Amino acid sequence: xxxxxxxxxxxxxxxxxxxxxxxxxxxxxxxxxxxxxxxxxxxxxxxxxxxxxxxxxxxxxxxxxxxxxxxxxxxxxxxxxxxxxxxxxxxxxxxxxxxxxxxxxxxxxxxxxxxxxxxxxxxxxxxxxxxxxxxxxxxxxxxxxxxxxxxxxxxxxxxxxxxxxxxxxxxxxxxxxxxxxxxxxxxxxxxxxxxxxxxxxxxxxxxxxxxxxxxxxxxxxxxxxxxxxxxxxxxxxxxxxxxxxxxxxxxxxxxxxxxxxxxxxxxxxxxxxxxxxxxxxxxxxxxxxxxxxxxxxxxxxxxxxxxxxxxxxxxxxxxxxxxxxxxxxxxxxxxxxxxxxxxxxxxxxxxxxxxxxxxxxxxxxxxxxxxxxxxxxxxxxxxxxxxxxxxxxxxxxxxxxxxxxxxxxxxxxxxxxxxxxxxxxxxxxxxxxxxxxxxxxxxxxxxxxxxxxxxxxxxxxxxxxxxxxxxxxxxxxxxxxxxxxxxxxxxxxxxxxxxxxxxxxxxxxxxxxxxxxxxxxxxxxxxxxxxxxxxxxxxxxxxxxxxxxxxxxxxxxxxxxxxxxxxxxxxxxxxxxxxxxxxxxxxxxxxxxxxxxxxxxxxxxxxxxxxxxxxxxxxxxxxxxxxxxxxxxxxxxxxxxxxxxxxxxxxxxxxxxxxxx
Numbered sequence: 001x002x003x004x005x006x007x008x009x010x011x012x013x014x015x016x017x018x019x020x021x022x023x024x025x026x027x028x029x030x031x032x033x034x035x036x037x038x039x040x041x042x043x044x045x046x047x048x049x050x051x052x053x054x055x056x057x058x059x060x061x062x063x064x065x066x067x068x069x070x071x072x073x074x075x076x077x078x079x080x081x082x083x084x085x086x087x088x089x090x091x092x093x094x095x096x097x098x099x100x101x102x103x104x105x106x107x108x109x110x111x112x113x114x115x116x117x118x119x120x121x122x123x124x125x126x127x128x129x130x131x132x133x134x135x136x137x138x139x140x141x142x143x144x145x146x147x148x149x150x151x152x153x154x155x156x157x158x159x160x161x162x163x164x165x166x167x168x169x170x171x172x173x174x175x176x177x178x179x180x181x182x183x184x185x186x187x188x189x190x191x192x193x194x195x196x197x198x199x200x201x202x203x204x205x206x207x208x209x210x211x212x213x214x215x216x217x218x219x220x221x222x223x224x225x226x227x228x229x230x231x232x233x234x235x236x237x238x239x240x241x242x243x244x245x246x247x248x249x250x251x252x253x254x255x256x257x258x259x260x261x262x263x264x265x266x267x268x269x270x271x272x273x274x275x276x277x278x279x280x281x282x283x284x285x286x287x288x289x290x291x292x293x294x295x296x297x298x299x300x301x302x303x304x305x306x307x308x309x310x311x312x313x314x315x316x317x318x319x320x321x322x323x324x325x326x327x328x329x330x331x332x333x334x335x336x337x338x339x340x341x342x343x344x345x346x347x348x349x350x351x352x353x354x355x356x357x358x359x360x361x362x363x364x365x366x367x368x369x370x371x372x373x374x375x376x377x378x379x380x381x382x383x384x385x386x387x388x389x390x391x392x393x394x395x396x397x398x399x400x401x402x403x404x405x406x407x408x409x410x411x412x413x414x415x416x417x418x419x420x421x422x423x424x425x426x427x428x429x430x431x432x433x434x435x436x437x438x439x440x441x442x443x444x445x446x447x448x449x450x451x452x453x454x455x456x457x458x459x460x461x462x463x464x465x466x467x468x469x470x471x472x473x474x475x476x477x478x479x480x481x482x483x484x485x486x487x488x489x490x491x492x493x494x495x496x497x498x499x500x501x502x503x504x505x506x507x508x509x510x511x512x513x514x515x516x517x518x519x520x521x522x523x524x525x526x527x528x529x530x531x532x533x534x535x536x537x538x539x540x541x542x543x544x545x546x547x548x549x550x551x552x553x554x555x556x557x558x559x560x561x562x563x564x565x566x567x568x569x570x571x572x573x574x575x576x577x578x579x580x581x582x583x584x585x586x587x588x589x590x591x592x593x594x595x596x597x598x599x600x601x602x603x604x605x606x607x608x609x610x611x612x613x614x615x616x617x618x619x620x621x622x623x624x625x626x627x628x629x630x631x632x633x634x635x636x637x638x639x640x641x642x643x644x645x646x647x648x649x650x651x652x653x654x655x656x657x658x659x660x661x
Contacts, residue, residue, distance in 0.1 A: 002096045003088050005035035010399060010408020013088055014272065016081045017263035017409075018228065020065055021112040024497065028064040028115055032084055033263065038112045039084070043105040049087060049094055053079045066118045066264070070209040071346040074224045077209070078268050114262035116167050117230075118207065118347040123160040123258070124337060125203075125234060125351045127151075128328040130279065132356035135368045152285055155328040155336045157353075160234075161255035165349065167262050168231075168412045174198055174390060174419040175256040177240040190243055194419035195253075197238035197373070198388040202305050202364035202396060204323055205232040205351040206330050207264055208344045215341050219293050222334040225344065228264035229330075231303075231396050231412035232351050235259070238367055238387070260349075261396070261412040272404035275300040278325045278357065290339060291332050298324040301409075303355060303398045305364070309383055310391035316379045318369060321355050321362040323398070390418045433492045433501075433516060436461040439481060440488040441468045442656035443623075445546055447488040448616035449506040451651035454490075456607070457517045465658035507542060510609050523609040525602065534602055534610050537585050541613040545578030549624060571624045579621060579632050582614065586634060599641045607645060615642050619653060 005012055011033040021031045021038055030041045041061035050056055056076055060069045069080075086092040095101055127133055130147075133156075137146030150156065175195050181188040209227030217225065234254065241253030277298045286292070301323035306315035328336075330350070338344055356364040363369045366387050369377050376384040388394065393415045399408035417423070436459055440447025454461045466472045466487050473485045481489045482504045490503045490512075503509050514524050525531045547553070554567040582601075589596050589603050596603025601610035618628050618639050629636045642648045653659055 001089055003035065003037075007406065009035050010406065010410055011035055012405035012407065013085050014405040015265060015269045015407045016084050017265045017269075018066055018069070019117050019262045019264060020115045021107075021262075022115065023107060023112055030061040030063060030066055030069065031112070033109060034084075034088060036109050037106045038109050040105040040107070041084075043101070044084075044087070044095075047094060047098075047101055047105075049092075050080060050083050053083065056080065065116075067347055070118055070207065070227050071211065072209070074210045074227075077227065077266060081266055081268055114167060114169075116165065116260075117262060117264055120162040120165050120349045121345050121347050123162040123165055123349045123351070124157050125160045125254070125353060126155050126157040126328065126333050127353040128155055128326045128333065129353055129356050129364070130327040131325060131358055131362075132354040132364060132368070135356060135363065139367075139372045152327075153287070154291070155333045157333070157337070157350075158249050160258065160351070162349065164256055165258045165260060166414075168259055168410070168414070170259070170414060171417045171421075171423060172235055172257040172259070172414045173417045173421045173423060175237050175240065175252070176419050177237060177252050178243055179239050180243040183242075195237035195240055196387070197367075198416065199236045199238050199366045200305060200388065200394045200396075201232075201234040201236055201354040202303060202319060202321055202356075203232040203234050203352050203354060204301065204303070204398065205230055205260060205349055206334075207346075208334065208348040208350065209346050212343045212345050213338055214343075215338075216290070217335050217338040217344070218290075219331050219335055222331045222338070223267075225334060226267050226330055227346075228266040229270065229299075229301075229409070230264050231261035231398050231409045233259040233305075233394060233396050233412055233414060234351060234354075235414070236365070236367075257414070258351075259396075259412050259414045261410045263410045265407060265409055269407050270299045270301070270400065273300045273400040273402060273407065274298075275324050277327065277329065278322075279327050282327070287332070291335060293329065293331055296329065298326060298329050299400065300324055300402075301398050301400050303364075303396070306395045306397075307379055307385065307388075308393040308395070309379065309389065312379065312381060312383060315393065315395050316383075318377055318379070318385075319361065319364060321357045321364050323352075323355060325355050325357045325362065326352055388416050390416050392416045432495055434495055435491075435493040437464060437491040438462070438488050439464045439466050439478070439491065441466055442659040443619065443653045444468065444487050445613075445616040445620055446486075446506040448619075448651060448653060449612050450488040450490055450509050452612040452615075452647055453506075453510050453513050453523060455651050456523050456612070456647040457513050457520045459513065459517065463657065465656075467658065506613075507538065510612070521606070523607065523612055525604075525608055530602065533585075533589060534608055537582055537601065537610045538613050540578055540581050540585070541610075541617050544581070545575055545617060548574040549620060568624060572626055575617075575621045575624055575626050576631065579617070579626070579628075579635060583632050583634055586638075599638065601638055607642060607647060611638065611642055611648075615639055615648060616653070 017033055019031050020028050022028045032039045032041055045061045057068055087095040133151055134146045178190040179193055180190055206229045207227045208225055210225045235257045237253040241250055244251050274297050303321045304317050305319040306317045308315035333350055354364040356362055370386040373386045376386055378384055396412040399406055438450050438461055479485055481502055490509050493500050503512055514522050525534050549571040554571045557565045558567040586601050598605035600607050601614055602608045621628055
C-alpha cells in the first residue's frame, strides 16, 4: 500500500466511514477518512473514482450532506466503499499517480470541521440493554419488579427530538425545568430551576438508508436498510425526568441535547467483528416470529466514557462497556419500529439506549455508577462526582480491533456549560459576508445589473465610481481588483476571517447573491423550466447584444475598416436585432398561457433576472439611437413598469452619484 496508516488509527482501510466536513468557510462536502486524512468524495467523483458504478447519482458527493447518497439502493454502498479502498490498496492507480489530485482531495484530519452528516428527519431512542433496564428498575421499583412485563417481548423505545441532535464538540447548556419540591410529599408540587442531576448516557446509534419502506420490514430487509453506526451521548436531566415522566415517559428531560460522533461507520466495516450478544440467546421468552433474527448477534465494539473537569490535565475513564451488551439488536429495533407500517426514511436516526454491562465498571450512566447518587465516582486528583458539574467535558469513544485491523468511530464529546449560558449562534448563511461594495460606472449595463441585484436582496452596499471615460479601469489599483480592467467588481468580506473577496461578472453576482440570501426574494426563477427560459433571454442580452454595442469595440471597428463600418450604425443594428429576439421570446412565453400573464418579461408578477438585464440595455439602446417606444412597445411597457419598482428606482443610472447631467 502506497499510503501509510498508523495501526492505532481509527480509520484503517477496513473502516471507510462517511461524513460531512468543511475547511474554514468552504462549502460543506461529503467526505470519508483514511488514516489521518479526510477525503473529499466530491472531487474523487469528479476525477472518475466511481464512474463505473451503475445507478450511482453522478453528482451525489457534490452535495452538502449525505442525504442523497444514503437514499440510494443499499446495493450501491458496498461498491462505493470498495472503490475508496481500491484507491489505496494498489488496485486503482487513480489517486496514487496523481499528486495534484492528492493535494486537492486529501486534507489533514485536524484541519477539517465536521458537521452533522445528514438531515435527521426523525430520531427514536430505544431502551435495549437488559442490564441497564434492570439497574434502573431495581432503583425505582425494586428487584422483583425491575423489568416491566413487556420488556423481554419487544424493543421498548420512544420518539426523541431530532432538532437538538448535535455533532461532537458542540457544548451542552445545563437545562432548566420543573423540579419536584419534595419527593415525600408530591402535593407540594414543583419549582423551576436548573437541573441538579445532569447525566450522560453511553449509547450507539444507526442511520437508516435506502428507499422508504411501504409496510412492515422483515429482519433481512431491516439489515439491508442500516446505513451505518455512530457514537452517541443522549444527555439526561434525571431530576426533571423523575417529575415529568409519568405517564407518557421522558419529555423535556431528554429533548435538550443529543450528541453524536460525526463519522458514520458502514455496516460492512463491522462484519469481521460480529459477536454474540451478552444475552447469548433469546429463549425465555422466544420473540414473536417477526422479531426473530436467525443470525441473532451484535458487534464487538469496545466503548468508554471519560470525564475531564476544567481543573484536570487529562480525562479519566469512568466507564467501559461494549455494544454487545444489548438484548435487542439494531435489526430487531428497526423491524419493530416498522411493524405498524411506519415509514422509515433515509436519515432517520435510531439509538440503542444506554449500554450497560454486568459489572459496575460497565455501567453506562452516572445514575448507575453513583447508584442514584448514593456513592461517589473518583476522577482522581481529589475530584469526585455523583452527577455532572458545569465545565465537565464528557468524552465517548468506541472501536473494534482484530485481525481485520482497527475500526474506530472517532470521538463524541461535549462540554457542560452553566444554565442560562447563551451560546454564540451559528453564522447564518446570510451573515457569512458583510461590507458589500460595487466598483462600477453609472451607465455601465453590467454595473447597473449588480446594483439591481443587491437592491432586490435588500443588501446594504457602497458604490465606488470607476470613471471609464478617463480610463480609471486601467489603473494599477483597479487592475488588482479585476485584471480585465472591466466593471463591475463586487467586493465583500468574510465575516469569520475578515478576508476580502471579489466577483467580476454580473451573472455570477446574481447567482452568488441568490445562494447566500436564499430567504430573500430571488431574481432567478426557482422553477427549473422557467430558469432555462430566463437564461435564454439573459444570454441574448448579455452575449449577443451587450459585448457588440460596447463603445470602444465599435469605434475600433470603424477605425479598422477605414470608415466602411460606422460605429453608430453597427451598434444600433446589433441592438435592434437582439431586442427583436428578446421581444419574440417574451411574446412566445406570454402566448403559451399557463399563468404567464404578468407584466414583466417572464410573464411574472415580480421582476426577474431578465428584467434586471433588459432595463439597462434599453437605456443604452436609446443612446445608440434606437427608438424603443416605437420599435419595441412591449419592451417599453416592461420598462415603464420597472421604472417605479423599488428594486429598480435606486439602481437607475440617473440616481448614481457619478451620473452625468
